[in-house]
Structures are given as C-alpha cells and as structure tokens.
Amino acid sequence: xxxxxxxxxxxxxxxxxxxxxxxxxxxxxxxxxxxxxxxxxxxxxxxxxxxxxxxxxxxxxxxxxxxxxxxxxxxxxxxxxxxxxxxxxxxxxxxxxxxxxxxxxxxxxxxxxxxxxxxxxxxxxxxxxxxxxxxxxxxxxxxxxxxxxxxxxxxxxxxxxxxxxxxxxxxxxxxxxxxxxxxxxxxxxxxxxxxxxxxxxxxxxxxxxxxxxxxxxxxxxxxxxxxxxxxxxxxxxxxxxxxxxxxxxxxxxxxxxxxxxxxxxxxxxxxxxxxxxxxxxxxxxxxxxxxxxxxxxxxxxxxxxxxxxxxxxxxxxxxxxxxxxxxxxxxxxxxxxxxxxxxxxxxxxxxxxxxxxxxxxxxxxxxxxxxxxxxxxxxxxxxxxxxxxxxxxxxxxxxxxxxxxxxxxxxxxxxxxxxxxxxxxxxxxxxxxxxxxxxxxxxxxxxxxxxxxxxxxxxxxxxxxxxxxxxxxxxxxxxxxxxxxxxxxxxxxxxxxxxxxxxxxxxxxxxxxxxxxxxxxxxxxxxxxxxxxxxxxxxxxxxx
Amino acid sequence: xxxxxxxxxxxxxxxxxxxxxxxxxxxxxxxxxxxxxxxxxxxxxxxxxxxxxxxxxxxxxxxxxxxxxxxxxxxxxxxxxxxxxxxxxxxxxxxxxxxxxxxxxxxxxxxxxxxxxxxxxxxxxxxxxxxxxxxxxxxxx
Ligand SMILES: Cc1cc2nc3c(=O)[nH]c(=O)nc-3n(C[C@H](O)[C@H](O)[C@H](O)COP(=O)(O)OP(=O)(O)OC[C@H]3O[C@@H](n4cnc5c(N)ncnc54)[C@H](O)[C@@H]3O)c2cc1C
Numbered sequence: 225x226x227x228x229x230x231x232x233x234x235x236x237x238x239x240x241x242x243x244x245x246x247x248x249x250x251x252x253x254x255x256x257x258x259x260x261x262x263x264x265x266x267x268x269x270x271x272x273x274x275x276x277x278x279x280x281x282x283x284x285x286x287x288x289x290x291x292x293x294x295x296x297x298x299x300x301x302x303x304x305x306x307x308x309x310x311x312x313x314x315x316x317x318x319x320x321x322x323x324x325x326x327x328x329x330x331x332x333x334x335x336x337x338x339x340x341x342x343x344x345x346x347x348x349x350x351x352x353x354x355x356x357x358x359x360x361x362x363x364x365x366x367x368x369x370x371x372x373x374x375x376x377x378x379x380x381x382x383x384x385x386x387x388x389x390x391x392x393x394x395x396x397x398x399x400x401x402x403x404x405x406x407x408x409x410x411x412x413x414x415x416x417x418x419x420x421x422x423x424x425x426x427x428x429x430x431x432x433x434x435x436x437x438x439x440x441x442x443x444x445x446x447x448x449x450x451x452x453x454x455x456x457x458x459x460x461x462x463x464x465x466x467x468x469x470x471x472x473x474x475x476x477x478x479x480x481x482x483x484x485x486x487x488x489x490x491x492x493x494x495x496x497x498x499x500x501x502x503x504x505x506x507x508x509x510x511x512x513x514x515x516x517x518x519x520x521x522x523x524x525x526x527x528x529x530x531x532x533x534x535x536x537x538x539x540x541x542x543x544x545x546x547x548x549x550x551x552x553x554x555x556x557x558x559x560x561x562x563x564x565x566x567x568x569x570x571x572x573x574x575x576x577x578x579x580x581x582x583x584x585x586x587x588x589x590x591x592x593x594x595x596x597x598x599x600x601x602x603x604x605x606x607x608x609x610x611x612x613x614x615x616x617x618x619x620x621x622x623x624x625x626x627x628x629x630x631x632x633x634x635x636x637x638x639x640x641x642x643x644x645x646x647x648x649x650x651x652x653x654x655x656x657x658x659x660x661x662x663x664x665x666x667x668x669x670x671x672x673x674x675x676x677x678x679x680x681x682x683x684x685x686x687x688x689x690x691x692x693x694x695x696x697x698x699x700x701x702x703x704x705x706x707x708x709x710x711x712x713x714x715x716x717x718x719x720x721x722x723x724x725x726x727x728x729x730x731x732x733x734x735x736x737x738x739x740x741x742x743x744x745x746x747x748x749x750x751x752x753x754x755x756x757x758x759x760x761x762x763x764x765x766x767x768x
Numbered sequence: 769x770x771x772x773x774x775x776x777x778x779x780x781x782x783x784x785x786x787x788x789x790x791x792x793x794x795x796x797x798x799x800x801x802x803x804x805x806x807x808x809x810x811x812x813x814x815x816x817x818x819x820x821x822x823x824x825x826x827x828x829x830x831x832x833x834x835x836x837x838x839x840x841x842x843x844x845x846x847x848x849x850x851x852x853x854x855x856x857x858x859x860x861x862x863x864x865x866x867x868x869x870x871x872x873x874x875x876x877x878x879x880x881x882x883x884x885x886x887x888x889x890x891x892x893x894x895x896x897x898x899x900x901x902x903x904x905x906x907x908x909x
Contacts, residue, residue, distance in 0.1 A: 282881040289862040293821065342907040349909065359909070379896075383904050397891025405891070409898050414905055416896070434885025444882040559886035572907040593865035593874065601848075601857050608794050608848045613801040620874060 236467070236490075241267040244486060244500035246472045246515065248272075249327015250745050251732040251752040252506030253451035253459065254370065258756035260462035262763065267498065268464060269488055271471035272306025272324030274452065280442030287438060288594035295441040297331055297699065299323065305469070308648035310510060311656040312698065317541050319657065320699035321508065325468060326452035328508065328699065329745065333439050333562045334421040334448045335586055336376055336746045338367055340385065342572060343740035346633075350573050350580045352664075353633045356737045357709045357718035358754070360386070366753040370746065374449040375427040378419035384568035392425045394418070395433065398556040400589045400624035401564040407683025413569040418586065420563040421449040421746070428454075437558040437592070448561075451749075470496075473652050474519040475503055475528055475728070482727045482767065483528075489650045502727045502759075502766070506752070509539065509701030509733040513640045514655040516705065529705070529722040529730075534715050536641055538634035538703040540739040543661050545669045545692035547676035548588070548625030549685025550618070557621035558592035567626070570675065571741055579667040581631040583741040585676060590623050599623070603689055625680055627694065628672030630665055631741035634703050661693060669693060700744050705734035719762075720755035726767040731755050777816060778823045783830045787819065787856065788812055789840055790833060790847070794860045803873045806864045814863040825855035 242264035245252045256268055281290035292301070297320040299307040306323040322330045341360040346353045371391055378390035394417030397405065408415040422433050422443075433447035446453055460466060469491035476497075478484035485499035505512045513536035519528035527535050567585040570577070591599065596619050600606030606615040638659045646654040661669070669692045677688055708714025711723035716735050722728040731752045733744055740747070759766060777784065792807030804811060819826045832852045836843045847853050864870055868878040 278882075280882075283883070284880050285866050285878075286862075287880055288866070289818065292858070292862075340906050341909045345909045349907070381900065383899065383902060384906050386906065396888045397893070398888040399891075402889075402891040402895070405895050409895060412898075412902075414899055414902070416899065434883075435888045436881040436885055438881065445885070556888060558881075560888040568905070572905070593871070593876070594861050597861040597865055598858060601861065602854070608844050609796060610798070612795050613798045613803060617801075617874075 238496070238498060240485070240499040240501060241265050242500070243267070243502045243504060244269070244498060245504045245506055246486065247327060247506035247508070247511065247732065248325045248456065248466055249506060249508060249732070250329050250451055251748050252327065252504070253455035254749040254752035255504060255506065255731050255756045256464045257373070257455040257459040257462070258753050259759070260459055260464060262760055266464045267500070268466045269470040269472055269486065269498065270325055270466060270468050271308070272304070273468045274325045275330060275442065277442065277444050277446050277453070280444040282436045282438050282441070282444045287441070288592045291438065291441040295331070297440060297696065308652070309646055309654045311643045311646050311654055315657040315659040315698065316661060316695065317543060317659065317693055317698040318696055319510065320696065321510070321701070325456060325466065326450040329450040330442055330452065331440050332450070332699070332745060335563050335743045336374070336419045336421040337566065337584065337742035338385065338388065338419070339740045339742060339747050340571070343738065346581065346738045352580055353738045354708065354713070357707060363750050363754055366750045366757070367746070370749045370753055374421050374454055374749070375423050375430065376419050377422055377424040379417045382416040384414055384416065384571060390419065392423065392427065395420050395422060395424060395561055395563055397564055398560050398589060400555040401587055403551065403555060403683050404587050404624060404626065404680065405565060407679045407681070408567055410682040411679050413567055413679065415565050415567040415587075418563045418566045419746070420561070422561050422563060423447045423449070433561060435560045437560055437562075437589070439561045439563070471648070471650055471652070472515055473650065474515065476519070477521045477523060477528065477725070481523065481725065483725055493650060502729065505728070505730045506732045509704045510640050510655050510657065512730060512732055512734045513704040514642065514653075517642050518653060524724070529715055529724045529728055531724045532712055532715055534706060534713070536639050536704050537636045538706055539638040539640055539657065539659055539701070540632040540634055540703040540736065541659060541698050542632050542700040542739055543630045543665045543669055544694035544697040545628040545630070545672050545676070546625065546690065546694045547628070547673055547680060548623050548689040549680035549683065550687040550689070551622045551624065551685055554621040555590055555624050557590045560589050562588055564589060570672070577671055579664045579671065581633065581664070581668070581741060583628045583630040583668055583672050585626040585628055585672070587626050588624060590621060593620060596620055596623065599689065623689070626676050628669065628676060629741055629743060630668045630672065632665055632739045633662065634706070634738060635662060640704050657698070700733070700739070702733040702736040702739050702744055705730050706737050707735040708737065719758035720751070729755060729759070778820060779816070779827065779830070783827065784816060786830050786834060786840070787815065787826070790856055791815055791860050793840060793844060794857060795864050801873060804867070804869055806860045811863055811867045814867070815859060818859060818863055822855060822859060826859060829853045829856040
C-alpha cells in the first residue's frame, strides 16, 4: 500500500476516476459512502492526513495547552501540514476549522440539531433572504439515514421539532445542566436534551462516551462521530480510494465545457493531474469558493461555475454570544462533553423582539483549571499575587452557561475572495474572509444576551461573564455557493449540480441558502446523502 | 532555591530569571492553600520548556517587562493589564494548573482525562415535565 492511499493496493492510479471528491470532511465522507452503491471508481483527495484518536490531547497531562497549539481550532494558530492560512483580518469572527480526514468533525462539539421546517421557507414566512428549493419533508428520510449512520443520542418528543426518533439515550445533564434547566423552568422556557453526535452506548464499533470533556480538540475515546471513524472506514472497505496529503489547486475544464479533472500537489509536493468524469466539491464554505475562484479559464474568467457571480458571496457564520454564570456551589468543571441541553424558546420569528428569525441556546458545561485561570485572569477576576488562590477557587468548577447560535441571513457583501498576497505552502492563494455582523444579527445577539442573563440568574448565578459576538467562533462556514432553481441567483441547482458545469457538484456548507439558528453539520451530511441519491437516480442522464 | 537556568535555551539567562520572577508574581506560593508558587523549580522547569514553542511572544513580553523601571513587583498593576504580557500569563497558567501538587490541592486527580474518563450524574429528567406540558412550539409552514 502506498503511504498516502487507503483503499487500494497498487501505486497511485492516474486513470480517470468516475467520481472525484475533493475534501474528506463531513460532506465528502458522507457522499463517498453513499455513492459506493454505484460500484463506480471513487477517488477522494484530502489535503490533510489521518489522526490517531489515542494521540488526541485528552490522552496527555498537557491537554489544555495542546488545545491552544497543535489542536487549536484556528488554522492560523495551528499551522499544521494540512492547514492553509486564512486572512480573517476583516472578519470579527475568526476562522475555525480542521483540515484532515474527518474535516471539521474531528474538532466539532457534536452538537447535532436538525433544521426545522420553517428554516427552508424564510422568504415565504418572514419576507427575508430566499426560500430553499427543497424542504424538510424531502430531506427527512436522509436525516434519518444519517442519524443511524452517525449514531445520534437524544430524546424523542422535543416540542421544538416535528417527531423524530433518537438512536440512543441522551447525554447526562450533570450538575450544570440541571442547574441551568431549573433556571429555564423558572422562566417557563423551552429546554430539551441536545441531539448529539456522541455515542452514549457502544455503537457500530465505537465505544460510548466516558465524559472526557474537551470534545472540540478531538475525542480520544472515539465516542464522538467524526467522519474518519463513521463513514470513512465503511466507504474505504467498499472500495473508495482516499488519497491524503493531496492539496487541490484547481479544477480543469475540457473543451466540452465539462470539468475533466483536477491539478493537485501530492504528499511530496509534486504537481499531479487526476482526470475524472464527475467532480464533487466538499471543501467547506471557505475552501470550496477558494478553489472555484482559483480555477479560471477563458470560459470562466471569474472562477469556475461562477456565471452568477455568486461564488464566494453570501458568507454566513452564525454569530454566537456566550453568557456564562458564576455559581456558589461546585458544578461539573471539565467533566462531560460540551453538549448537554438546548433551548429553542426564541427560535421561531416573533417580530416584537425587534428582529426576524431566531436562535438556539446551547447549554455548556464548565471548563478545566487552565481555562478557568485564564478566564479569571483576563476578566479581571483573578489578580496577580497573594489574592490569586482564593480568587481562583471562587471560579474553579463554578462556571456554566449557554451560547446563543444566531441565524445569520445571507448578504452579498459578506465574502470569501482570493487574497492577493497571502499564499499557502504550495503557492495557492489563501482565502480572505470579509464579513460584518448585520443589524438584525446584532439585535438578535443583544436579545439573546439579555434573556440568557435572566435565566442564568434565575438558576442562581451571582455574576455573569458575557462575550458577544464570540470572536473565536467562525466554525460554521456557509452560503458561498448557494443552491437555487435560478442560475442567475444561485451556483448549484436543487440537487447540488452546478448550473454552469454539468458534471460539477457541490455538497458542503457552501450550498446553504440560509443558515437557520442551529449548528449545520447534520444538515450538511443529510444534504450530501440527498445529493448523492439524486445522482444515483439520474446516472443515465446526469449531464443533461 | 534550586537553579533551573538552562544554558541551551532560546531565552537568555537574564530572560529566564525575569520569567521566573514574573511567574512568582503571577502565582505566588501560599501556606494557606498549601500550594507552591509558579516559580517552584519543578513547575518553572515545565514553564521554561513550554516557552520554547512560544518564544517570540514570550520574548516580547519579557522585553516589555524589562523596560519598566525597577523591580517588576513595583509594576504589577501595569503588567497584569498589558496585552503584551498576556502570553506569559497564559504560559504560566498552562503549566501551573497541570502540576501534581496544585491539582491535588484542588481535589483533582493528577492524570489525563483519557482513558479513565469521569462520572457525570444523569440529573433529574422529571424536570422536563414542565416543558412537555406546553406542547408544540415549532412553526408550521
Ligand atoms: C471547533 C469546532 C466546533 C464545531 N462544533 C460543531 C457542532 O457542535 N455542531 C455542528 O454541527 N458543527 C460544528 N462545527 C462545524 C463542522 O465541523 C462543520 O460544519 C463541518 O465539518 C463542515 O463540513 P464540510 O463538509 O462542509 O467541510 P469540512 O468538514 O470542513 O471538510 C472540508 C475538508 O476539505 C479539505 N480541503 C479543503 N480544501 C482542500 C483542497 N484544496 N484540497 C484537498 N482538500 C481540501 C479540508 O482539509 C477538510 O478536510 C464545528 C467546527 C469546529 C472547528
């Protein structure tokens, strides 16, 4: 077996692939698995490598320090071999991602809500943005299939959703969840166990969660459903070839106007050409527009599949607010996954609040001793010198709260473009994010802070720590190659195919029309299954 | 106090000494809580080793501190407000709050989370009854 290729025994095979997937993250893995039914030759190129979960930070005493270093959520800080720089100077919310097999799911918290029926009908219901060309009902069977494949824990019966099953029981509330839930009950507000991509029982060869905490720096137990341990092993067993350390520079176009392959740098930084009959982009809401914009030709001087001019536009990020309370009694500290409960009390539009659309509160647990000390030091609560120890002990294990995930509406001036100066290790232009928080989002953030403050105080907090917007939280990357029926107003059609290049598909977060007020990955993977299924159903006339 | 100055270190001996002074100012030893300070030899050895990976930021912080008149103890107010010094604060906390003696004093086990994990209580799920009673809140389309 070659060093970088899993799934084939021979050296690299440069004969044309039937399907070439770029990116082995959430959506790439999911589509690769689904397409194995077709017996086509599927190759996936991924710029990063595999991880050994048992080498993740929580396996060592320096676990909190590594979360700010080689397992930082920010690629500009991490700077690993698989990473590329992102210019986020003009963005108040900084980039967070992971570049390697599993993509962002290696680091995601696993908070795993579905969209709601109303999320696909924003224009019809609230007169803003656009409706999706598909709806909840069409996606429901794919949600269910992805839930089984991923292994979703939760509790059926959530009044904020149409009926859905959970695959296994919810994560424990813990002291922190129970404390916060009491506050929400006092306010008379909705809360429910979060749907989570974290196994609470042994599932499909994965072990159950043992409350290591620190989920956003990798799950050493393998209980969190990152796609390197869910979809990928099955896809590879079924014959998909995954080539790691292969960074795609551009997609090339044949004279017939179809994509005919990709130019990439292999693990030795040699430039290679891999021909293909179908190309699927799965590089996320920043990586996908970057490669499309870098793929210029006479036919597409402004970037491949960019007839609409919308590639890289309408970047949505989900502004977050963090509202944490300080309590007298000891809570969970860093024990337990970040996920526990959610509230969708303010999810659906109520214009009396001063904004349209809404948000989800995601309840957090606590933090480790280093993070506690830094929170205290940088918020002026823990002084230098003799007062340090008493002040630290007032915070230690006594912090918990919520974050609000606010629906971000698409705006064309929020963009991903190619940076004219910054380049990655292979000389490919780096992406530049340009983004401002809209008035609607700002009003929603302010409202979410005010209401959460009430509930957390009702739960017994004597002091609050607030950060809004959460500057580190650019982890949901959406909208930059949007889906739609109208080729003038969208990049891909209602089943993920580029309007302009009929053998080019996009399946990652960039195709989102609107962002909803929930974390996106369950819907990204569901869309990947849906699009793969549409391809399978249309194989005979896929390029018509 | 044991000498922990390392000669093959990117920080000069003067910088190492200043770093140790700052560490002791940030987190001093406490008899009341029965804990060492961050300038304790074992903890400081960890700080010094960890400083290598962050040397540019640490050197900038030390240069700033060295530029203040007199002993750093006279400038604690200024130092703790300074963004340039923040990486040193982060470095000190990272190492201090993983030291065995410190974790034990906090009632924590000095071990990594994996593979043993932790117990987290289920909580009282009957609290959900109030929410269930309200019924459906999602919006029809
Ligand atoms: C810290 C953190 C916490 C998060 N928490 C949550 C959460 O709780 N819930 C949730 O729903 N979401 C969460 N997310 C977001 C989630 O990770 C993403 O929504 C999801 O991974 C996006 O899927 P994707 O397929 O669009 O792209 P990704 O998963 O990002 O995959 C893209 C892949 O493409 C590869 N790639 C990019 N460019 C190239 C190229 N030129 N050549 C070859 N390969 C390339 C990348 O290396 C990467 O592996 C979190 C993310 C982070 C970073």
